[in-house]
Amino acid sequence: MVRNTCLFRSARRSVLLCLAALALASSASAASLRRIALEPCHLKDFEEEVRCGVLEVPEDRQTRTGRTIELHVAVLPAVRPESAPDPLFILAGGPGQGARNYGRFVQAAFKDVRRTRDVVLVDVRGTGASNPLDCAPRDPLALLGGGALDLAPCLASLPGDPRFYTTEPIADDLDDVRAALGYRQINLWGGSYGTRTALVYARRHAANVRTLVLDGAVPFEITLPLYNAQGAQRALDRLVADCATDPVCHRAFPRLAEEIQAVLARLGRTPARVSLRHPRTGRPMELTLSRSAFASGLRGVLYVPEHASLVPYMVHAAAQGDFAPFAALSLETAAWSTETMSLGMTLSVLCAEDVPRISDAAAARAVGGTFLGGSEIDTWRQMCSRWPRGPLPAEVDRVRPLPLPALILSGDLDPVTPPRWGEVMQRHFPGARHVVVPGTGHNTSTAGCVPDLIARFIADGNAAGLDASCVAKIRRIPFVIDPSGTAP
Numbered sequence: 081m082v083r084n085t086c087l088f089r090s091a092r093r094s095v096l097l098c099l100a101a102l103a104l105a106s107s108a109s110a111a112s113l114r115r116i117a118l119e120p121c122h123l124k125d126f127e128e129e130v131r132c133g134v135l136e137v138p139e140d141r142q143t144r145t146g147r148t149i150e151l152h153v154a155v156l157p158a159v160r161p162e163s164a165p166d167p168l169f170i171l172a173g174g175p176g177q178g179a180r181n182y183g184r185f186v187q188a189a190f191k192d193v194r195r196t197r198d199v200v201l202v203d204v205r206g207t208g209a210s211n212p213l214d215c216a217p218r219d220p221l222a223l224l225g226g227g228a229l230d231l232a233p234c235l236a237s238l239p240g241d242p243r244f245y246t247t248e249p250i251a252d253d254l255d256d257v258r259a260a261l262g263y264r265q266i267n268l269w270g271g272s273y274g275t276r277t278a279l280v281y282a283r284r285h286a287a288n289v290r291t292l293v294l295d296g297a298v299p300f301e302i303t304l305p306l307y308n309a310q311g312a313q314r315a316l317d318r319l320v321a322d323c324a325t326d327p328v329c330h331r332a333f334p335r336l337a338e339e340i341q342a343v344l345a346r347l348g349r350t351p352a353r354v355s356l357r358h359p360r361t362g363r364p365m366e367l368t369l370s371r372s373a374f375a376s377g378l379r380g381v382l383y384v385p386e387h388a389s390l391v392p393y394m395v396h397a398a399a400q401g402d403f404a405p406f407a408a409l410s411l412e413t414a415a416w417s418t419e420t421m422s423l424g425m426t427l428s429v430l431c432a433e434d435v436p437r438i439s440d441a442a443a444a445r446a447v448g449g450t451f452l453g454g455s456e457i458d459t460w461r462q463m464c465s466r467w468p469r470g471p472l473p474a475e476v477d478r479v480r481p482l483p484l485p486a487l488i489l490s491g492d493l494d495p496v497t498p499p500r501w502g503e504v505m506q507r508h509f510p511g512a513r514h515v516v517v518p519g520t521g522h523n524t525s526t527a528g529c530v531p532d533l534i535a536r537f538i539a540d541g542n543a544a545g546l547d548a549s550c551v552a553k554i555r556r557i558p559f560v561i562d563p564s565g566t567a568p
Contacts, residue, residue: 125183173272178208213424377410
């Protein structure tokens with residue numbers, strides 16, 4: 081706050097200097113003077129009416145010239161009239177997802193939080209309805225096939241300059257939203273890439289943060305997709321080991337590890353031609369499944385415990401020559417990804433913040449001995465070589481400890497953000513509590529007692545006395561033995 085001391089100065093020079101200072105202060109706080117006009121609206125997966133609005137921000141936040149972006153915001157009001165003044169902001173993952181599409185997830189994970197707090201969903205720049213950087217055609221078959229996409233049509237049709245769609249401007253946009261909604265402090269929940277957004281927000285606007293919940297940590301040290309192959313290999317090794325110690329799974333699939341290697345070797349020699357019905361439309365279709373496409377699809381299936389439970393059955397079927405079950409689930413996963421993610425936004429973030437920092441030597445070390453190999457890194461490098469690139473964020477290679485209350489959650493079976501990255505994120509928040517949730521994959525906030533842990537942490541404002549022993553009861557979803565379901 082700028083004190084008005086001009087009234088106590090008599091010299092003309094002093095008065096002019098004070099007026100200039102007040103003008104600058106007024107300009108600097110312009111964002112906080114704006115307000116978002118919220119109106120009743122309906123969001124997908126919410127039966128009740130919520131409140132929606134739009135905030136206009138400059139695309140280029142440095143010069144504040146040129147085009148502007150409309151940020152689409154939804155506020156889910158607290159259920160109880162006597163609500164807390166600090167809401168929960170949901171920071172979606174990807175990068176490329178819009179938070180306003182998180183309806184079902186929000187209801188499952190934050191039902192208790194919402195009793196006493198507003199929940200705020202923002203489609204950050206480049207996602208959802210906020211000037212999305214979509215890349216058409218969004219063909220899941222192209223993603224399943226592996227290899228770099230033709231980005232020329234996408235770049236020609238983009239509604240924005242990709243250089244301005246990175247994490248730092250996103251964080252500053254979010255603070256504009258906070259101020260325009262009239263909140264002094266906020267709680268942050270970030271999932272996957274959303275944890276990086278939360279980290280950057282906390283670095284730039286620490287005074288406005290009350291607590292952080294970071295689910296599936298993506299600190300800058302992860303340099304996506306450098307460690308994806310290692311994470312996927314760890315998750316697959318755990319799955320094979322768990323099947324071997326599960327009497328029912330082991331009896332049905334006693335040679336699972338050998339069958340995985342056999343399928344990869346076969347596809348490496350000759351891609352498989354697969355006939356199946358499209359999982360969304362039901363139309364008959366054919367696709368060619370290469371080794372790289374199988375490996376990429378397998379990695380995607382490992383994200384979700386329900387899907388991972390099908391891996392032994394699908395691999396066994398593939399080893400017998402039937403690739404249709406695996407292809408159908410992989411296609412479904414790819415279709416979901418293309419429908420919920422703005423690929424141009426994914427590229428804008430990774431091509432600026434991660435891929436340029438991957439050296440050849442680091443890539444060779446990271447992919448050795450993994451089923452995924454280096455194809456994913458090669459693909460991202462090819463695409464990023466043609467994508468306009470923004471600047472690296474400040475302090476990207478520096479750990480600056482932040483004394484903020486944080487709860488870090490890691491899925492023990494997560495193929496992309498395994499617990500090691502939660503430990504790395506903890507260096508940025510040395511007072512944080514890191515909880516590893518058994519039996520879960522990527523994002524844990526809806527598993528077992530985790531929603532209750534989150535609600536208690538946010539209510540208390542710290543994790544010092546948080547009893548997380550309940551997560552020990554969470555188990556891997558039982559393996560599926562045949563198409564009729566799990567064994568009795």
